Amino acid sequence: MISEYHLDFAAPSLTTLYRHHHGWLQGWLRRKLGCSEQAADLAQDTFLRLLGRPLAIDQLLEPRAYLSTVAHGLLVNHLRRRDLERAYLEVLAQQPEAMAPSPEERALLLETLCEIDVMLSGLPPKVRQAFLLSQLEGLPYAEIAGRLGVSLSMVKKYMLRAMTHCMGITQL
Amino acid sequence: MSPLASTTDTTGNGIERPEPKALVQAAEWFVLLASGEASDAERGQWANWRTAHPSHEAAWQHATTSISALSALPGGQAKLACTVLHGQPKTPGRRRFATQLAVLLTIGGSACLAYRQSDHSADFVTAVGEQRDLRLADGSLLQMDTDAAVDAAFSSKIRLLHLRRGRIMVETAADPAASYRPFVVSTSAGQITALGTRFSVQIEADGVRVAVLEKRVAVEPDTCRGKPLIISAGEAARFDQRCLIERSPLRPAETTWPQGMLVADDLRLEDLVSQLARYRTAPLLCAPETAELRISGSFPLRDIEHTLDALSKTLPIRIVKGDRGGILLAGKK
Secondary structure, eight states: OOHHHHHHHHHHHHHHHHHHHHHHHHHHHHHHSHHHHHHHHHHHHHHHHHTSOOOOOHHSSSSHHHHHHHHHHHHHHHHHHHHHHHHOOOOOOHHHHHGGOOHHHEEEEEEEHHHHHHTTTSOOHHHHHHHHHHHOOOOOHHHHHHHHOOOHHHHHHEEEHHHHHHTOOOOO | OOOOEEEEOOOOOOOOOHHHHHHHHHHHHHHHHHTTTTOOHHHHHHHHHHHHHHHHHHHHHHHHHHHHHHHSSSSGGGGHHHHHHHHHHOOOOOOHHHHHHHEEEEEEHHHHHHHHGGGGGEEEOTTTTEEEEEEESSSSSSOOOOTTTEEEESSOOOOEEEESSEEEEEEOOOSSSOOOOEEEEEEEEEEEEEEEEEEEEEEETTTEEEEEEEEEEEEEEETTTTTEEETTTTTTEOOOOSSSSEEEETTHHHHHHTEEEEEEEEEHHHHHHHHHTOOOOOEEEEEEEHHHOOOEEESSSOOOOHHHHHHHHHHHHHEOOOOTTOOEEEOOO
16 A cells, blocks of 8 residues: 555655755755856756656655755766866867867767766776777777787677676676 | 456567576677677577577667667767767766666666556556546446556446546446346445446545546445445545545546546646646656646647647746656746
């Protein structure tokens, strides 16, 4: 019976969370970011993130702890995205003018870069690099081994590690 | 005797969940194929492996979709992307946090799934967003609204439906059996006996609501058996296990849902939205600034997103979509 009611009430509870804690969350984010516009956007995103998810009792009992945990994750992503964007713009600046992508292309590319970054996040740098060289630049394993200064069999291990990571399999 | 004369079959989704072993094999095959060194014989073995078991194919699909972000890059930009992504040091601890969160959310998700599946033991079930009409063996019509679960037990003494969840409309037929069998809908709060009639029963969070469209029904909350309350056409009543909570006139929406329409007469947007939300698996809700807006009209239940689009054209609201299908109706900026 509890679980039934829990489900039925998932949406109204979120409305309550929004009512009582939206202002507080926005203030919390503003203090972290120093920008009220970005704080408002991230607060909105936090609630959007919760929309698709059932709320557990604990989360409702400690709503601010829960909200700030979710908001913290978004904040880290936001800052990470900002770093990626900077790196992207730097690389673009070194390219010839004629190759410059349109603003739409830039936005799409940046979006994809962020997705790939999240997908590979947590992997050691060499594993990440081996995977990118293989999958983005299409290099054969022997050449990757040469570039990274490791053995061929190590490249295969790196590739398997990266692949199982992306697939969400715990390493056996 | 079977209570059911005819029904449509509801099949499962038939998707195999890949086993961990198959997932690891898929990753190994991927690494071999990506090396550019795979022989024709190895490619043949890979093709055989994929077809050997549905779980293999599912694992392979999982492998390729896991890295689909890579193929979203425009061709000419791969090298640039590589340069940008190489130069990124990791923030320590982030992944651990993200993993913990993912585990937390997955547990929430699967608990919810397990609950839903347990309800498939009911005789008749509708999915979220589904409406279904059934003709019972006595000729009565059972109409089920979104996300409902009903058990049927017809015997020589009684025509009994047990409503576990959701909302149903019943239109009773004259019983073809030789001796009279009452038509009863039971719920966790009490039972409703049809007195030659058309009526709807809905399990709500704070009780059971009965709305009568034709003739009468007798309502008996569990703790007052033997003292039925008569509800007549045009009336509705809400009751729990102990007593009748309220009597009220029928709402327009209570008569139109079997035709797939929700009729609103000066309804608060939050109330309208909570009705529409029942037809969606992903949540739908109003931001506080839009909750008190008033709306009248009739809205199709079959295509909620279309209905919301129409609302956003007449009300000062905008539709904000979450990454998992959730929708928030926020005020215009």
